[in-house]
Amino acid sequence: MLELITFSTLNGLLYGMLLFMMASGLTLIFSMMGVLNFAHASFYMLGAYFGFEISRRIGFWPGFVVAPLLVGAVGALVERYGLRRVHRYGHVAELLFTFGLAFVLEELVNMFWGKLPVDYRVPPSLDFVAFRLFDTTYPAYRMFMLLVAVAMFAFLIAVLTRSRVGLIIQAALTHPDMVAMLGHNVPRIFMLVFGVGAALAGLAGVIAGPALVTQPSMAALLGPILFVVIVVGGLGSLAGAFVASLLIGLVQTFAVAINVSLADVVGAEAAARLGDLGTVTVAQIAPVIPYLLLVLVLIFRPKGLMGTRET
Amino acid sequence: MRNPAEPMLQVDDLHAFYGKSHILHGVSFTVGRSEIVSLLGRNGVGRSTTIKAIMGDVPPHGSIRFKGHEIAGLRPHQVARLGLGYVPENRDVFPSLTVEQNLLLGCKSSKPTGRWSYEDVYRIFPRLRERATTPAGVLSGGEQQMLTMCRTLMGDPDLVMIDEPTEGLAPMVVELVGNLLTEIAQRGVSILLVEQKLAIALRISHRLYVMGHGQIVFEGTPDDLAANAQVRRDWLEV
Incomplete structure (x- = not known):
């Protein structure tokens, strides 16, 4: 029991921090542009593939550094030459643009790397057991992922609250016109935020790729969960995105580990009246739980846990 | 030219x-x-x-x-x-940032370089010095007006x-604002x-x-x- 709780908590935190690495960028982009970027999870996928390609040719560590920068550059170009042009046709056009972009990126990945998962592996330098609790071991690579995610989080908070650029971003979120009239180039700040958001998603992909599966559908698998996170947290709220990321990370990880069904709780006879429903375990409904949470939040608290605007 | x-x-x-x-x-x-x-x-x-x-x-x-x-x-x-500096009518302060951070965003580079320093602003409006670390959103209307004017001045227009x-x-407060306008012109x-x-x-x-x-x-x-x-x-x- 103790090991289940320990490992599920660790894995849940790790999954939550990975979600936050993407949700933070998505939230900042949404606050600035008022548009959900449907292609955000695609940047995560690009990060994993770029990381794989570089690690295959040069090594894991160069990929770890270069791949997020490349993804950030792709993001900045998408904003500068795509979204900014589409912007004048309104939010629906922007939404459709990012929606289409997600498919384009997935097809491009299909073309270059094929439909099958690629062999993106944990580097030998991190391929060992970090610690052992009872009979279960915990891989060092997972500790490394957690470390990177926490460092990224600290860096993001420091930049946003301490640096001048961070303050300009904060001000531009709510008062873009006034910020421009003080002499700051707001469109360039938008491009920067979009690029950094994409780079963060790319970094998440680079480190998650070897631990999970690097395949063309990884964006489509993760994207919906990401939207659950930012809606549950409250659209536009960075703190909300953080809380919701951890919440969903923990809930999903624990749910998978719990093999309890209704029959176990109320007894087999009472549960029998429910038919098959009585024998479904929590682990079996784990994938649905985030979406249930989404529906409940939308019904009972439409602005999200910490949001200020209606969704 | x-x-x-x-x-x-x-x-x-x-x-x-x-x-x-x-x-x-x-x-x-x-x-x-x-x-x-x-x-x-x-x-x-x-x-x-x-x-x-x-x-x-x-x-x-x-x-x-x-x-x-x-x-x-x-x-x-x-x-x-x-x-060219602009001070809007609606006192568009950045509410979540402190008074000092608002002034910093008035500067066009990382430090005030022109005619105006933080010290000038705080001398003309001592209220702003007292509230330097307060979020601008909780200031009174008069204080917000002082802040928007000073924020623009930090950019040395x-x-x-x-x-x-x-x-x-x-x-x-109108009197104070009038004095500031005169001081601006004197510089x-x-x-x-x-x-x-x-x-x-x-x-x-x-x-x-x-x-x-x-x-x-x-x-x-x-x-x-x-x-x-x-x-x-x-x-x-x-």
């Missing part, structure tokens, strides 16, 4: 539109170096639109020359970087355009003041323009306006 006799700001035949409605119908005026010029008129005659068009926040049609550059068609941040700085302020900064209150405009302005229906209907010194009851009755008094 630059004619020394050319005014700091020269607006010629300026037109502006909000959607399909034609707001400005050929506005022309000048502001000289270190000069305080007021733009008067009732609500809705296009005073605020005029300065927004100069900033590029509303698309301008016509000629706007600032320090010898044609600025019509430039983006707001480019206009600001040439040295050569001309500031100030929209209704005394709107809704207590008489004592060689030109002022274009948009006002509805005749008293303060008459007291500190060198020249005044009165607007009506999107056009300039009177131009003169405070003495000229004080002597002209007809203009005041037709275009200013409610």
Whole structure:
């Protein structure tokens, strides 16, 4: 029991921090542009593939550094030459643009790397057991992922609250016109935020790729969960995105580990009246739980846990 | 390259539109170096639109020359970087940032480099020093007005355009604002003041323009306006 709780908590935190690495960028982009970027999870996928390609040719560590920068550059170009042009046709056009972009990126990945998962592996330098609790071991690579995610989080908070650029971003979120009239180039700040958001998603992909599966559908698998996170947290709220990321990370990880069904709780006879429903375990409904949470939040608290605007 | 006799700001035949409605119908005026010029008129005659068009926040049609550059068609941040400051009417402070952070965002680089320092601001408005680490959103209306004015000054503009700085302020604060305007002009900064209150405009302005229906209907010194009851009755008094 103790090991289940320990490992599920660790894995849940790790999954939550990975979600936050993407949700933070998505939230900042949404606050600035008022548009959900449907292609955000695609940047995560690009990060994993770029990381794989570089690690295959040069090594894991160069990929770890270069791949997020490349993804950030792709993001900045998408904003500068795509979204900014589409912007004048309104939010629906922007939404459709990012929606289409997600498919384009997935097809491009299909073309270059094929439909099958690629062999993106944990580097030998991190391929060992970090610690052992009872009979279960915990891989060092997972500790490394957690470390990177926490460092990224600290860096993001420091930049946003301490640096001048961070303050300009904060001000531009709510008062873009006034910020421009003080002499700051707001469109360039938008491009920067979009690029950094994409780079963060790319970094998440680079480190998650070897631990999970690097395949063309990884964006489509993760994207919906990401939207659950930012809606549950409250659209536009960075703190909300953080809380919701951890919440969903923990809930999903624990749910998978719990093999309890209704029959176990109320007894087999009472549960029998429910038919098959009585024998479904929590682990079996784990994938649905985030979406249930989404529906409940939308019904009972439409602005999200910490949001200020209606969704 | 630059004619020394050319005014700091020269607006010629300026037109502006909000959607399909034609707001400005050929506005022309000048502001000289270190000069305080007021733009008067009732609500809705296009005073605020005029300065927004100069900033590029509303698309301008016509000629706007600032320090010898044609600025019509430039983006707001480019206009600001040439040295034109704008203080909005609605006291657009950044509410979640502290007073000091608001002032920092007024600077165009990482430190104040021009005529104004934090120390100047805090000397003129000691209230802002006391509240330096307070989020600007919780300041009183008067304090927010001081902050918006000072924030713009931190960017070291050569001309500031100030929209209704005394709107809704207590008489004592109005006095403070008036003193600041005088100090701004003493440091060689030109002022274009948009006002509805005749008293303060008459007291500190060198020249005044009165607007009506999107056009300039009177131009003169405070003495000229004080002597002209007809203009005041037709275009200013409610």
